[in-house]
Amino acid sequence: MQEFTGVWVRDPRIQKEDFWHAYMDYEICIHTNSLAFTKKCSCVRRRYSEFVWLRKKLQENAMLITHLPKLPPKNPFFSLNNAREIGARMQGLRNFIEVVVHSPVLLSDSCLHLFLQSQLSVKQMEACAEGRSHYTVSEAIHSFGSGNKRFDFQSEENMEEEED
Numbered sequence: 001m002q003e004f005t006g007v008w009v010r011d012p013r014i015q016k017e018d019f020w021h022a023y024m025d026y027e028i029c030i031h032t033n034s035l036a037f038t039k040k041c042s043c044v045r046r047r048y049s050e051f052v053w054l055r056k057k058l059q060e061n062a063m064l065i066t067h068l069p070k071l072p073p074k075n076p077f078f079s080l081n082n083a084r085e086i087g088a089r090m091q092g093l094r095n096f097i098e099v100v101v102h103s104p105v106l107l108s109d110s111c112l113h114l115f116l117q118s119q120l121s122v123k124q125m126e127a128c129a130e131g132r133s134h135y136t137v138s139e140a141i142h143s144f145g146s147g148n149k150r151f152d153f154q155s156e157e158n159m160e161e162e163e164d
Helices: 047-063 083-101 109-117 122-129 137-143 153-164
Strands: 003-017 023-033 041-047
Touching: 003 041, 003 083, 003 109, 023 083, 023 109, 041 047, 041 109, 047 083, 047 109, 047 122, 083 109, 109 122, 109 137
Parallel strands: none
Antiparallel strands: 003 023, 023 041
16 A cells, blocks of 8 residues: 555634734644554644744754655735735645655654644644654644543643643
């Protein structure tokens, strides 16, 4: 059986932080039969700044072993209401993820798997990848992954303690 990994970046949503500040996040969905992935289907929501963090982490961890694709450029005048700009950004983010998930070197990076298959924040992903959490990468993906199930109260408390 041939391995496959499908990637979708879709469903852009505006998230308001407060009256003056808002950002766009996107749903990233993976469907695969690859043994490299803990879950064969997953969807998470991520914002552009988290993609920037992921690219930086992958660059640090892969060093000069592999060439990383570029992200779509950060546009200071990016409009949350311009469908063409949003579509172009989603396509650029999808292209980035597709190249990354087809690189054997990058597929071994736990930050990539946490980014694609858990709802953890950047801070929580870093702690988990560095072994500074009470759970492994696989446990984080199963416990804090995509799906309709929210974390249980005890798990949320543990996550907050680890952020401090």
